[in-house]
Amino acid sequence: xxxxxxxxxxxxxxxxxxxxxxxxxxxxxxxxxxxxxxxxxxxxxxxxxxxxxxxxxxxxxxxxxxxxxxxxxxxxxxxxxxxxxxxxxxxxxxxxxxxxxxxxxxxxxxxxxxxxxxxxxxxxxxxxxxxxxxxxxxxxxxxxxxxxxxxxxxxxxxxxxxxxxxxxxxxxxxxxxxxxxxxxxxxxxxxxxxxxxxxxxxxxxxxxxxxxxxxxxxxxxxxxxxxxxxxxxxxxxxxxxxxxxxxxxxxxxxxxxxxxxxxxxxxxxxxxxxxxxxxxxxxxxxxxxxxxxxxxxxxxxxxxxxxxxxxxxxxxxxxxxxxxxxxxxxxxxxxxxxxx
Amino acid sequence: xxxxxxxxxxxxxxxxxxxxxxxxxxxxxxxxxxxxxxxxxxxxxxxxxxxxxxxxxxxxxxxxxxxxxxxxxxxxxxxxxxxxxxxxxxxxxxxxxxxxxxxxxxxxxxxxxxxxxxxxxxxxxxxxxxxxxxxxxxxxxxxxxxxxxxxxxxxxxxxxxxxxxxxxxxxxxxxxxxxxxxxxxxxxxxxxxxxxxxxxxxxxxxxxxxxxxxxxxxxxxxxxxxxxxxxxxxxxxxxxxxxxxxxxxxxxxxxxxxxxxxxxxxxxxxxxxxxxxx
Numbered sequence: 001x002x003x004x005x006x007x008x009x010x011x012x013x014x015x016x017x018x019x020x021x022x023x024x025x026x027x028x029x030x031x032x033x034x035x036x037x038x039x040x041x042x043x044x045x046x047x048x049x050x051x052x053x054x055x056x057x058x059x060x061x062x063x064x065x066x067x068x069x070x071x072x073x074x075x076x077x078x079x080x081x082x083x084x085x086x087x088x089x090x091x092x093x094x095x096x097x098x099x100x101x102x103x104x105x106x107x108x109x110x111x112x113x114x115x116x117x118x119x120x121x122x123x124x125x126x127x128x129x130x131x132x133x134x135x136x137x138x139x140x141x142x143x144x145x146x147x148x149x150x151x152x153x154x155x156x157x158x159x160x161x162x163x164x165x166x167x168x169x170x171x172x173x174x175x176x177x178x179x180x181x182x183x184x185x186x187x188x189x190x191x192x193x194x195x196x197x198x199x200x201x202x203x204x205x206x207x208x209x210x211x212x213x214x215x216x217x218x219x220x221x222x223x224x225x226x227x228x229x230x231x232x233x234x235x236x237x238x239x240x241x242x243x244x245x246x247x248x249x250x251x252x253x254x255x256x257x258x259x260x261x262x263x264x265x266x267x268x269x270x271x272x273x274x275x276x277x278x279x280x281x282x283x284x285x286x287x288x289x290x291x292x293x294x295x296x297x298x299x300x301x302x303x304x305x306x307x308x309x310x311x312x313x314x315x316x317x318x319x320x321x322x323x324x325x326x327x328x329x330x331x332x333x334x335x336x337x338x339x340x
Numbered sequence: 341x342x343x344x345x346x347x348x349x350x351x352x353x354x355x356x357x358x359x360x361x362x363x364x365x366x367x368x369x370x371x372x373x374x375x376x377x378x379x380x381x382x383x384x385x386x387x388x389x390x391x392x393x394x395x396x397x398x399x400x401x402x403x404x405x406x407x408x409x410x411x412x413x414x415x416x417x418x419x420x421x422x423x424x425x426x427x428x429x430x431x432x433x434x435x436x437x438x439x440x441x442x443x444x445x446x447x448x449x450x451x452x453x454x455x456x457x458x459x460x461x462x463x464x465x466x467x468x469x470x471x472x473x474x475x476x477x478x479x480x481x482x483x484x485x486x487x488x489x490x491x492x493x494x495x496x497x498x499x500x501x502x503x504x505x506x507x508x509x510x511x512x513x514x515x516x517x518x519x520x521x522x523x524x525x526x527x528x529x530x531x532x533x534x535x536x537x538x539x540x541x542x543x544x545x546x547x548x549x550x551x552x553x554x555x556x557x558x559x560x561x562x563x564x565x566x567x568x569x570x571x572x573x574x575x576x577x578x579x580x581x582x583x584x585x586x587x588x589x590x591x592x593x594x595x596x597x598x599x600x601x602x603x604x605x606x607x608x609x610x611x612x613x614x615x616x617x618x
Binding site: 160166168203205219221327328335336340 | 461566581
């Protein structure tokens with residue numbers, strides 16, 4: 001009963017594009033369940049996306065907060081009879097989900113075309129709707145000449161003023177990989193990265209938790225560190241001047257992705273929800289309030305937000321499979337060679 | 341016979357609730373931990389990995405050294421304070437003791453954050469050291485072993501003081517007076533009488549502080565930062581970040597074995613101290 005009205009769906013597909021509550025409600029009486037990352041982003045998305053889709057199509061959307069790893073475990077456990085239709089992942093689980101046959105292709109939506117090809121599945125099984133873009137954070141009041149490259153961590157004026165995250169922090173791993181790339185290495189040839197890090201480490205502050213980023217910058221002592229643009233925006237909003245630079249080697253990123261359980265019968269609603277995430281005004285609001293960069297290239301960011309995000313053509317695509325497989329070995333080496 | 345059997349029964353009855361809680365919440369999970377540290381096929385592999393690696397032995401050494409240093413610092417700072425508090429003949433003595441234990445009311449995380457602010461290069465503590473000329477101008481206490489010792493000593497000092505206070509308070513002042521009337525200088529009387537008699541408290545306080553420092557996590561990881569290579573921090577990393585639970589369990593078991601043997605040694609010393617004091 002709560003599932004679908006075949007007639008309604010058929011009519012809806014043939015009907016005009018969404019035109020407000022007065023139009024034919026193509027998903028009337030149906031429900032869709034999605035996972036969420038929790039916190040302020042969830043409330044905002046409920047208001048700007050789920051409630052709006054309900055107004056326009058009649059489908060009621062519910063979000064349930066689940067961390068990516070737990071969400072993936074749930075997706076796998078409920079593969080035969082999914083309780084959740086739309087899964088949001090931030091840890092790259094979508095690749096595994098598709099490989100394991102847990103996903104299904106999404107019906108095309110108007111905004112999907114504006115997402116760059118490398119941020120969506122060629123067969124339509126998943127699509128990104130947000131990015132956490134990494135790069136170089138610095139104090140513009142102490143650093144008149146902005147950093148441009150990961151090699152700039154060796155500029156003499158920065159000695160004693162550098163901080164970088166421990167390798168068990170995801171950004172710390174990405175920093176290692178980007179240093180390797182900047183010095184002729186790669187994910188599979190990490191040696192040059194460790195060599196570079198060993199030169200920076202003796203006079204650098206190595207920190208573990210995200211909570212320390214603001215403390216470090218506020219101390220006045222730390223002028224430059226590799227981290228994400230959203231943290232720079234938060235610091236600036238707190239009154240600590242911190243700017244964000246997209247390195248010429250590219251900005252590593254964390255992808256926020258949606259995909260639909262293979263046996264879900266609500267792929268059409270889920271696709272409409274994802275399309276709602278990709279509305280330029282929603283993309284801009286997510287960027288401003290939460291700090292996640294837009295993937296819809298048609299998005300116009302406000303001028304006080306844009307400087308803290310990397311555009312989609314400046315991203316560095318890291319090989320997450322190699323990185324995940326190397327994590328234990330790299331952590332061990334880091335403990336012995338870098339954080340002495 | 342009958343009476344002693346009944347006494348034994350009463351003792352068992354009194355002990356039962358605590359023993360039950362202890363068995364259920366400590367011994368049982370601890371056994372699970374041991375089992376996890378010995379995967380079938382290679383039961384000792386995780387222990388060999390730890391004990392055969394100079395890096396991990398260094399981590400163990402760091403933790404033990406940290407425990408030793410913090411114990412010494414809290415003892416040296418805590419004894420005079422506890423002595424003064426115990427001997428203060430003022431109505432304010434109770435309030436003073438309360439003030440001393442004040443830091444215990446604040447989470448160790450908050451206190452460690454406060455130390456972090458002081459320990460950065462521009463922080464008060466680091467500046468003070470720089471101005472003495474003993475260290476380089478860019479010296480900072482954050483991320484150093486000394487910094488962790490200072491912060492942890494402050495966190496644990498009240499425990500030492502409260503333990504010593506109770507013992508010193510119980511020492512009869514007339515014994516000191518007797519020593520002095522027999523010609524001992526106050527310093528000698530302090531040494532021969534007070535410190536001898538307070539030995540039990542000194543050992544108990546040291547044991548508490550030592551075992552708490554060896555297993556401390558929040559302060560070493562916050563103040564020591566990424567350079568904090570201590571046991572608890574390593575266990576955390578292996579458990580939550582690398583998900584190598586058998587190895588984490590083995591490290592935890594090694595830490596527990598060391599803590600227990602230290603406690604037993606202390607117990608022996610404590611027993612001897614009581615014998616001597618008699």
